[in-house]
Amino acid sequence: MDRLTNFIDLIQSRIAFFPTIISLGGLLTAFFMIYLEQQDISAHIMEVAPALxxxxTDTAKTILSTLIGGLISLTVFSFSMVMVLLNQASSNFSPRILPGIISDQKHQIVLGLYIATILYNIFILISIEPTENSYQTPGFSVLLGIILTVLCLAAFIYFIHHISQAIQIGNILTAIHSRTKSEIASIIKEQEMNTFEFPSQDYWKGYKITETGYFYGILNDDLLELCKENSIKVIIQLHKGQFILDGTIGFKTERPINIELQKKIMGTLLFSHEELIGENYVYGFRQISEIGVKAMSPGINDPGTALNTIDYLTSLFLDLMRKADFEYITENDQKNWVRIKSSKFSEILFNVMATYRQYCKHDITLMRKLMHMLKTLTNHVINSNQLEVLEEEINELRADANINIENKRDLGKLDADFISWS
Structure with a gap:
């Protein structure tokens, strides 16, 4: 990631990004059509196809005024639907999924098309001058405005369909799962060619962070360039999503460096006052877990959704088990210059299981599903440490079940093979 890529990613996640760009396109189209009308384009088309x-003038003004009023109503209704969607998703699932819905480019493009057409029609309406000339009326521009409005109606139909699909929990889980799986897969692909060679850090010099906020990424290209220029290796002590306080040890170097280089290295670390999903796969586990736990709340009471979330988590954990404990920034010759701290399999598994055990410990179906997930993972362990972690979680799950489930027949089914009926 470089500075330009980071900036583009940030602005694209804003709901106003594409509407702003498309609206400017509508404005420029209006000015271009006004210029063509001054060149009597309508008069030339009248000679070839007068029906178009x-x-x-009065008819043109009436049509444009009607189109503007109708499109404003359509835009308000569509924006209202987006707000209702966000509120419902936050209440029923998790507030953490809102950035993914807001950054949906399809919603932004539809809303941008509405605003662009409104601006186009407004400026074409303003360009109509009171005159008696036969071809002063911008007839062709009005026709284009009608065509754009028809496209807006077609986009509205698509918008209704897409927004009704976007709020379905199955599609939300699938989107989170796909994004998280892709992020883990990209990390695994990079580590396949990695030698994992890195010097011991016993006597390295640590430096404090002067920022406060959520650490969400690194400008890899800039940091790699700094390391190569100064022939120094760096260890980043932060992991993505961590809230950093001023004074936290943020990075270590193999030898002491001057203040100027410290500031340059610190400038490659990205912080925000809000949690940004970015390329942080941990948020995928967190979002799916929150959806599953919220589905078990008394107000929602949807164990079927909770069962589905465990299926998606099982798939992600199988991929996560293949990921190394550290990530590296590597040169083309496979030389590692930077080692980055990342969340380990054991840490993520504990957080997920602790959350589910707390809220699902009275439901034998979900407890069986969790046990099935853990036993499935034991069949795909990469090393003995993972097996040890899984066996510990199995024992904790069994202990919670013994305490909270009184029915002995249910307890006897805890270790049986789970056949989903959801």
Whole structure:
């Protein structure tokens, strides 16, 4: 990631990004059509296809005024639907999934098309001058405005369909799962060619962070360039998503460095006052877990959704087991210059299981599903440490079940093979 890529990623996640760009396109189209009308384009088209040109000024004004009013109502209704969608998703699932819905480019493009067409029609309406000339009315521009409005109606139909699909929990889980799986897969692909060679850090010099906020990424290209220029290796002590306080040891170097280089290295670390998903796969586990736990709340009471979330988590954990404990920034010759701290399999598994055990410990179906997930993972362990972690979680799950489930028949089914009926 470089500075330009980081900036583009940030602005693209804003709901106003594409509407702003498309609206400017509508504005420029209006000015271009006004210029063509001054070149009597409507008069030329009138000679070839008179049926396509509206040559009555009052009719043109009426049509444009009607289109503007109708599109404003359509835009308000569509924005209202987006707000209802966000509120419902936050209440029923998790507030953490909102950035993914807001950054949906399809919603932004539809809303941008509405605003661009409104601006186009407004400026074409303003360009109509009170005159008696036969071809002063911008007939062809009005026709284009009608065509754009028809496209807006078609986009509205698509918008209704897409927004009804976006709020379905199955599609939300699938999107989170796909994004998280892709992020883990990219890390695994990079580590396949890695030698994992890195010097011991016993006597390295640590430096404090002067920022406060959520650490969400690194400008890899800039940091790699600094390391190569100064022939120094760096260890980043932060992991993505961690809230950093001023004074936290943020990075270590193999030898002491001057203040100027400290500031340059610190400038490659990205912080924000809000949690940004970015390329942080941990948020995928967190979001799916929150959806599953919230589904078990008394107000929602949807164990079927909770069962589905465990299926998606099982798939992600199988991939996560293949990821190394550290990530590296590597040169083309496979030389590691930077080692980055990342969340370990044991840490993520504990957080997920601790959350589910707390809220699902009275439900034998979910406890069986969790036990099935853990036993499935034991069949795919990469090393003995993972097996030890899984066996510990199995024992904790069994202990919680013994305490909270009184029915002995249910307890007897805890270790049986789980056959999903959801």
């Amino acid at each position: 040109v509206i040559d009555d």
